[in-house]
Amino acid sequence: xxxxxxxAILGFTRAKTMSxxxxxxxxxxxxxxxxxxxxxxxLNALIRYFENKVEIVVYLQDNADQGLVGLALEDxxxxxxxxxxxxxxxxxxxxxFRTDLGPDSDLLQDLETNPVPASFNITMKPGYRDTLHVKLxxxxxxxxxxxxxxxxxxxxxxxxxxFKHVVSxxxxxxxxxxxxxxxxxxxxxxxxxxFSRRKEIFIMKIVGATNGYIRRSFLLEGFFKGALxxxxxxxxxxxxxxxxxxxxxxxxxFSDRYYLYTLMAGALMGLVGSWISLGRxxxxx
Amino acid sequence: MTMIEFQDVSAGYSRNFRVLEEISFHIGxxxxxxxxxxxxxxxxxxxRLIYHELIPQAGELTVADFSSNRIKRRKIPYLRRKLxxxxxxxxxxxxxxxxxxxxxxxxxxGASRSFIRSRLSRVFAQLGLTGKENCFPHxxxxxxxxxxxxxxxxxxxxxxxIADEPTGNLDPAISMEILRLMIEINTLGTAVLLASHDYxxxxxxxxFRRLHLSDGRLVYDGPNGKFAPVPEH
Numbered sequence: 001x002x003x004x005x006x007x008a009i010l011g012f013t014r015a016k017t018m019s020x021x022x023x024x025x026x027x028x029x030x031x032x033x034x035x036x037x038x039x040x041x042x043l044n045a046l047i048r049y050f051e052n053k054v055e056i057v058v059y060l061q062d063n064a065d066q067g068l069v070g071l072a073l074e075d076x077x078x079x080x081x082x083x084x085x086x087x088x089x090x091x092x093x094x095x096x097f098r099t100d101l102g103p104d105s106d107l108l109q110d111l112e113t114n115p116v117p118a119s120f121n122i123t124m125k126p127g128y129r130d131t132l133h134v135k136l137x138x139x140x141x142x143x144x145x146x147x148x149x150x151x152x153x154x155x156x157x158x159x160x161x162x163f164k165h166v167v168s169x170x171x172x173x174x175x176x177x178x179x180x181x182x183x184x185x186x187x188x189x190x191x192x193x194x195f196s197r198r199k200e201i202f203i204m205k206i207v208g209a210t211n212g213y214i215r216r217s218f219l220l221e222g223f224f225k226g227a228l229x230x231x232x233x234x235x236x237x238x239x240x241x242x243x244x245x246x247x248x249x250x251x252x253x254f255s256d257r258y259y260l261y262t263l264m265a266g267a268l269m270g271l272v273g274s275w276i277s278l279g280r281x282x283x284x285x
Numbered sequence: 286m287t288m289i290e291f292q293d294v295s296a297g298y299s300r301n302f303r304v305l306e307e308i309s310f311h312i313g314x315x316x317x318x319x320x321x322x323x324x325x326x327x328x329x330x331x332x333r334l335i336y337h338e339l340i341p342q343a344g345e346l347t348v349a350d351f352s353s354n355r356i357k358r359r360k361i362p363y364l365r366r367k368l369x370x371x372x373x374x375x376x377x378x379x380x381x382x383x384x385x386x387x388x389x390x391x392x393x394x395g396a397s398r399s400f401i402r403s404r405l406s407r408v409f410a411q412l413g414l415t416g417k418e419n420c421f422p423h424x425x426x427x428x429x430x431x432x433x434x435x436x437x438x439x440x441x442x443x444x445x446x447i448a449d450e451p452t453g454n455l456d457p458a459i460s461m462e463i464l465r466l467m468i469e470i471n472t473l474g475t476a477v478l479l480a481s482h483d484y485x486x487x488x489x490x491x492x493f494r495r496l497h498l499s500d501g502r503l504v505y506d507g508p509n510g511k512f513a514p515v516p517e518h
Binding site for chain 1: 336338359362363364365366370376378389390393394395437441
């Protein structure tokens with residue numbers, strides 16, 4: 001086994017060009033996939049950021065019965081997807097308004113009555129912050145007799161919905177395409193690397209190597225090369241992500257686990273690719 | 286004692302196209318046999334049958350304890366370890382030193398490091414290659430490369446050395462040297478089957494056994510000195 005590991009590492013230096021090509025293909029493919037995933041991750045973070053701002057504001061009539069308001073608050077809280085219903089009284093609303101105005105709050109000094117309505121501020125649970133669910137809750141609130149108006153940024157929400165849809169469709173299709181290209185590129189690189197060593201396979205067979213021995217040495221080499229490609233890709237994605245965060249703007253970066261997955265994906269591709277490429281040489285006697 | 290036996294063996298690369306027709310002969314322990322015949326007469330195919338890169342379409346071929354009719358695919362590597370094979374193009378790995386090329390044949394069998402080292406120094410000495418251990422194939426002459434290939438074939442102590450046009454890429458003087466080496470190997474007990482269409486190798490070797498192929502048929506099996514080919518039809 002030790003000799004096999006040694007051989008696998010020496011294999012790098014022996015078939016230099018082809019090894020280099022296979023490692024390059026693996027790391028390049030995983031780099032492109034990684035950067036694409038990073039972009040997708042940040043777009044989703046952006047969407048979540050905007051979605052967090054989604055709020056349904058239900059303005060109440062001034063003469064609303066406090067008992068009914070209390071019951072409605074409970075009812076609305078129980079609706080599907082509702083995270084929290086916060087009651088903002090007229091007094092609190094005026095105070096908020098005053099704080100918002102800041103130095104201009106003197107304008108409100110001379111008011112004889114409080115013109116700001118009381119309201120329910122409804123926030124939704126994650127996963128329910130889309131037009132469909134928000135509208136359901138808004139409609140329920142609108143149906144209450146003591147409700148003046150319901151505001152939930154309809155147009156804004158619609159844009160988020162479309163954006164989300166576009167991101168998920170484009171993300172999935174381009175991601176699948178990139179994944180496919182990666183698999184094709186890596187497997188052809190491995191195929192060429194194995195092909196370039198068919199003489200070695202022939203000699204191994206002639207001197208009496210079993211298929212198991214030949215497979216073991218090639219798989220081990222494929223595993224190491226793939227892992228090296230994955231490591232390079234992970235390093236480059238990390239550098240790009242860090243550099244972008246520091247020099248341009250802070251972005252969401254991958255968790256450590258992602259880099260481990262990249263390394264493992266490379267190693268796995270090297271292993272499986274070698275297995276498949278080797279098959280046709282081993283089937284022949 | 287029969288080590289290789291062909292019994293009515295027919296073989297080819299497809300069902301409709303046979304390269305060899307009903308070949309029968311046997312090679313005993315420690316024999317030296319020339320296999321001659323023009324290019325395309327089936328010499329290489331016959332050798333391929335012996336090292337089981339090809340399986341007979343009809344008849345039975347026995348190599349040591351293995352019968353072509355009963356051998357399991359996974360046993361073929363073990364059969365090959367009993368043979369030493371040499372090719373016209375030397376088939377050395379360019380990126381390994383001559384010692385590594387020879388050791389390779391033992392490494393794949395899982396031999397221990399110390400065993401490999403002792404076999405290596407013996408076989409290098411036997412073939413006059415001492416001092417060339419760390420040379421890469423491109424640093425060696427053609428004759429030296431073929432001697433490394435023979436060393437690789439012999440290092441596993443096969444009962445027979447099979448050579449397919451071993452002198453095809455070498456000039457006449459070196460060719461004779463390789464032949465002399467093979468005869469020497471034979472005197473130490475290893476059987477040799479040497480396929481060649483270079484008839485100058487056979488000059489003065491009247492007592493040697495010769496098999497002659499023509500159009501895929503074995504047309505002569507006897508001493509080289511009495512060789513009289515059947516007229517080609």
